[in-house]
Amino acid sequence: MSTTSGSPTTGGTTLRPFKAPSKSKSDWLAPAILTAKTITAAAECAPFPYIKGVSGTVLILLETVVTVKKNREDLEELCNSATEIITILHDQILAHGDTAAIKFKGLCGELESYLKAVILAIRNLQDQSKGFRGRVKEFLKASNLTDKIAGYQTQIQGLMAVVETNFKVDKMYNIITAPSFAVVNTVQNINNCPPPSRIFQGRQAILDKMHQFFDTESGNQHIYVLYGLGGAGKTQIALKFIEESRFLHFLNQNELLRCLLVDASKVETIDTGLKGIAVSKSAGDSAQDALMWLQSNHNNWLLFFDNADDPKINLNDFLPKCNHGNVIITSRNPDLRNYGAHTLVSDMDEADATTLLLRRANKECSEENLKLATEIVKELYYLPLAIIQAGAFISKSEDLEGYLALYHSNRARLLSEKAAQSHDDYAQTVFTTWQISFNQLSHLAATLLQLCSFLHYTGISEDMFSTASKYDFSLSWPPREELQEPLEFLSHFVEPTGEWNSLKFLNVTNEIKAYSLISFDAKAKLFSIHPLVHAWSRSTLLDEEPLQSCMSSILGMCIEKIPENEMELASVRLISHVGLLEYANPDRVADFRRAFSQIYYYTGKFKDAQALAELILERSKFLLGDDHADTLSAMGNLASTYFDLGESLKAKELEVLVLEKRTKILGEDHPDTLLAMGSLASTYYMLGEFQKAKELELLALEKHTKVLGEDHPRTLLVMGNLASIYSDLGEFQKAQKLDVLVLEKHTKILGEDHPDTLFTLSNLAITYYTLGEFQKAKEIEVLVLEKRTKVLGMDHPNTLRAMANLAVTHYNLGDLNKALGLEVEVLQKRRQLLGDKHPDTILAMEDLVKTYQKLGKPEEMEELEQLIEDTKKSL
Incomplete structure (x- = not known):
């Protein structure tokens, strides 16, 4: 190899220039290939497998250049430089063992990335349509590709300089004195982008989207935001993208440092990071100096703001004000989407999640292990950080099969435990990373999140809270004094006039959304919480019962205010919440058993409805007496439940009693009496007593029309029931006429998708069938x-x-x-x-x-x- 006057001794500081070897242009390639093959063969025996990867890449590069058959100096210098630096790296690692290997591993990875990019560029020529010689000529003339080649050479020269100067090995202490190849002082070191985790897996769709974005010439500054829940893998995706493409998208001939990393978690860390950039570029010593340098530097730099999670920080203050350059931002705050292109980073797909778990657990991908791993990642809802933690625990315990049983009984502990050995620099566990965000919430926002942890993690709506705020205490129970906690919470969103203030509620939910602890579907107007966040938020409570009781009461108050003709649709939305709250602690929700029983009834869970309805009737009789209106309502509800459970005789017994008492107490024209009349008629029909059913239904229809009007939902229900009776009695023309009339009215009043409309439509179909x-x-x-x-x-x-x-x-x-x-x-x-x-x-x-x-x-x-x-x- 050529040297300057005064060849370096071992550990010396003299640099070797990267000149073409002093040999003819026709014979430089063969010796270079021989050298690379020798190094590759030696690497097979070396205890550092990454040398094999890099030296093998050099060999592929040289053999690819052979196919080009064009000994231009740029390719020649590149190949010889690569061969030379591989030789030095190989010798240094063999000479100085593991201590040197720790640092040289990063060099090998960088060099391999450069060379793979060149190989790809050369091979792409062979896919073009022009003649081979013409393609080579066009390749060598293309300024962008030539610039890339020059840039790669500059990078290798920089690596070589580091090998000769900054990576001196002290023989006595056997340590590396310079910490990083990309820096020369401590200030500059803070801006290094570390490599991604060694077990990074998947996320190809996001990476492809980022590549496509940064490949596009827009004439504007490229800004890309990765946002989502803590632990979803945003930083790792960004680092993987940078590793894959920094020398394709962000090439800069004059600067060794391509990616400038800034910790954006606090204003202070942003300021420190930008100062580091200014000092390293000899542009000054302040954050403003760094921004000025970036604005004036038209080379294709990349600025990486990591962990920009604090919604109180205006990141725009720290963005270079120019139309060039590239910025990547990772954040939990979805509001940062406004800065540019963006992707929500959420859970992994199942295949990648399973592979990641097995890699971290150091388990082979056997059929049995894949099956066990699939069940585990499902339980972890495919969250990357949770999968990493599970894999670390399994690696330590070596018990893949037994993990789920341990997880079910020790979830909080396992998701809070940090592994001693890790594959990246992330310091938080699943639960602690969310705790950091939770600690930033106001008391009201934290309380709302904790209340929602007692609901199902999907289908949460503002409407549940706003409807509850309208509860009017017209019922006999619960009394106002038993609802002080829910009323106090709801009062934060209610105006003095009693009107619900959606803006106040929005401000609180936005505060939680800013940390991705809750998500919002604008189209459906529903909130949701990641299942693991949902479980974690319960763990933030020292005493669950007060908040559980509060949320149960809010849900009960909401249900009590839902109009009767909307109950069936509302029940479909609320059943998942009722199921969790009602079974969580029955003694705390006794006051709203009637409301919960209705939800069970309208969703067809009749056995659950029956159990509550029997308790309600027993309680009502004891507190209010047999003839109280609420007792009769409870009796009627239980009868309806018996009816739908097929126990029509039990239903008939109760309904006869209800009709008698309501007629006596309220009069035969009272709406509640008419409701009892219609219910008994339906039971007669179910028992096959069609004539009794017809007589009672005709009377009910007459009185409903008189008292409630012919378009009232109850009137139309009676009319539809009468049509069914006519059909079973063989009076098909009467049945069809009524069905058509009811269908028209239901469609007009309720809409074509309403359950009552569909019920009438079904009756019409039965009539056609009978005909x-x-x-x-x-x-x-x-x-x-x-x-x-x-x-x-x-x-x-x-x-x-x-x-x-x-x-x-x-x-x-x-x-x-x-x-x-x-x-x-x-x-x-x-x-x-x-x-x-x-x-x-x-x-x-x-x-x-x-x-x-x-x-x-x-x-x-x-x-x-x-x-x-x-x-x-x-x-």
């Missing part, structure tokens, strides 16, 4: 099933009823396989929801038996017939 017009019935039933599935869900009793009706129509049209598929699903879901003894379940069995018989499936038919017989015997 033998199966095709008309089918068209309506397909529509009803589609809408009920969308509005109520697949498991709602009314959805299953629509499915069963459609199956029967398919059967009569001869579409037996379609009928079979629907009937099997209906039976399965009814057995789960209602039990084997419910009349609707038995009816589903009987329908399926007929289909099996028609399809010639005697074994299935006989098995089901035996089940029907055994079930009926047990009734």
